[in-house]
Amino acid sequence: MDQDTAEAMARPSARDRLLDAADELFSRDGIARTSVDQVLHHAHVAPGTLYAHFGGKDGLIAAALHRRLDRWEQVWQEAVDAAATPAEKLLALFDAVSAYRDRYTPGRGCAFLATSIELPDLDHPARAVIEAEFTLLLTRLNQLAETVTTEDPAALAGNVLLVYDGAMAGLQRGRTPDPLGHGKALARCLIQNAIETE
Template sequence: MPTATPGARDRILQTAHDLFYRDGIRATGIDRIIREASVTKVTFYRHFPAKDDLIRAFLDYRHQRWMAWFSQTLEQQTGEGKGLAEALAATLQNWFEDEAFRGCAFINSAVEMAEALPETLPIARAHKQAMVQCLAGYLPNNVSGRLRAEMLALVIDGAIVKAQRDGGGEEALLLLQAWLALLPAAAD
């Protein structure tokens, strides 16, 4: 059965996603997206009247895609009998080892675009809050569990930045695993 060709909007969004994530939002021009998505300028602007509209759509798309991957991978890892700490380390290792890994798109966009497009900050906060909620689902539903989820998210963000900065996640994962071993004592 033939696979349907993605529509113009989807091609634009996927192309922008790949370029924004790999090269940065500011470094990626509209003309390049139009060329690589194989659309006309008229088609592009019909779907995204301004680059800011495309940036917001990119962040929404990235959020949906990343959270689906994160929650499914974490669920799969814990379903294999791993504890939360081991499952988190395995999940992040999977991501850090991907050749397309360029850190967190939300941390990157908040740093890169905070002044030019301040609405990236609440979008980034909402993404990070969704990650905390996902983590909280594996912890007791009480104040201690919510605190532990926030702590996990903070350490995960640090590991992501370290893996991006260092060009690999091996050391970041070792440090993350060491910190996670301390988590139960730190949250009591």
């Protein structure tokens, strides 16, 4: 195998390059400020490739967000699996954000929250992915909270979710020092309080 063939085989597919470019540019600059031409230039692909794979910018947004959701779900599950106690498994949400940012993108805030703000149209294809991410958060947090307390685990899960949303907003703003650390500490207090009131 010659060097050109080896380099071509090691290079991500055009579809993956488009998703990588979209993820990076949407996260850094926002969806509205990122043009299709910028994504194409960043991914080094022709316009026809984007339209063949995604049908247009809206399809690309949804696909990039869906890939992010798949990755996020995996990273979060890894953090849960690595935690030793039920309380730590519930707190793993905050560790997972740091792990995700280290592994994939150091972008500010939450792509799902940012996208929901930028795309208020409920018929946009990305809205289904945003709803799937919220369902994942709520379902998993409820399941984990049930292993921590029998005294209203849904309330505990809801409170942890609210703290998480605040931490993600702090990341988005970019001015709050260590919002994930503070969020995790506050969530730990909520968990401890739930355990003590049983």
